[in-house]
Amino acid sequence: MSDRTGIFAGDDPFAIARSWLAEAEKTEINDPNAIALATVDPDGLPNVRMVLLKEIEPDAFVFYTNYESAKGQELSESGKAGFVMHWKSLRRQVRVRGTVTREDGPQADAYYNSRSLKSRLGAWASRQSQPLSSRASLMADVAKITATHGATPKRPPFWGGFRIAPLEIEFWADGAFRLHDRFVWRRRSIADPWNVDRLNP
Numbered sequence: 001m002s003d004r005t006g007i008f009a010g011d012d013p014f015a016i017a018r019s020w021l022a023e024a025e026k027t028e029i030n031d032p033n034a035i036a037l038a039t040v041d042p043d044g045l046p047n048v049r050m051v052l053l054k055e056i057e058p059d060a061f062v063f064y065t066n067y068e069s070a071k072g073q074e075l076s077e078s079g080k081a082g083f084v085m086h087w088k089s090l091r092r093q094v095r096v097r098g099t100v101t102r103e104d105g106p107q108a109d110a111y112y113n114s115r116s117l118k119s120r121l122g123a124w125a126s127r128q129s130q131p132l133s134s135r136a137s138l139m140a141d142v143a144k145i146t147a148t149h150g151a152t153p154k155r156p157p158f159w160g161g162f163r164i165a166p167l168e169i170e171f172w173a174d175g176a177f178r179l180h181d182r183f184v185w186r187r188r189s190i191a192d193p194w195n196v197d198r199l200n201p
């Protein structure tokens with residue numbers, strides 16, 4: 001019999017992730033949906049930075065960014081990503097590894113349009129991860145974009161979502177004396193069923 005009970009219970013890892021995030025929304029002071037997103041460059045050198053997780057779908061995780069940024073290029077080249085969400089207030093983490101595709105259709109448009117006007121214009125103005133001569137030059141670009149794109153900018157073609165389809169999801173919760181609880185859900189491909197293992201701390 002499985003001893004996967006309490007906060008680890010259930011047959012659907014996405015439901016567990018959603019429920020942990022909902023708890024973190026009540027306890028974290030800022031950005032409970034922040035994830036440390038890992039990519040690799042063409043030399044295999046890892047790269048990691050924070051982004052905000054915007055959706056936990058029935059079978060995937062979605063965040064938004066600039067496709068021409070370092071991460072955008074690395075994701076497009078490798079087609080793979082990993083991320084971790086860590087909540088200090090809960091002493092828990094969720095780790096995810098999987099394959100990546102773009103979300104650059106109506107869902108990305110809807111998310112883009114839900115953002116504040118300044119954020120929408122900012123997405124147009126920022127050549128994310130490229131060198132910038134000064135803050136003043138960025139602000140001048142924002143002013144130009146504001147003049148040309150007005151009050152209803154369209155989603156830039158170089159900005160949109162990435163959808164991570166996990167092959168591995170691990171749930172980790174702090175235990176007394178470092179005897180933590182860990183359960184990993186693994187599948188060989190996204191078409192395969194999940195296999196769940198408890199792991200040593």
Ligand SMILES: Cc1cc2nc3c(=O)[nH]c(=O)nc-3n(C[C@H](O)[C@H](O)[C@H](O)COP(=O)(O)O)c2cc1C
Pocket residue numbers: 031034047048049050051052053063064065066069070071072128129
């Ligand atoms: C809490 C937090 C949330 C962030 N969320 C995003 C995000 O959702 N999308 C994004 O492109 N950058 C986000 N950033 C900025 C990234 O960490 C990073 O600086 C930027 O995307 C450039 O990364 P890159 O050069 O590796 O592409 C966030 C930063 C922090 C600290």
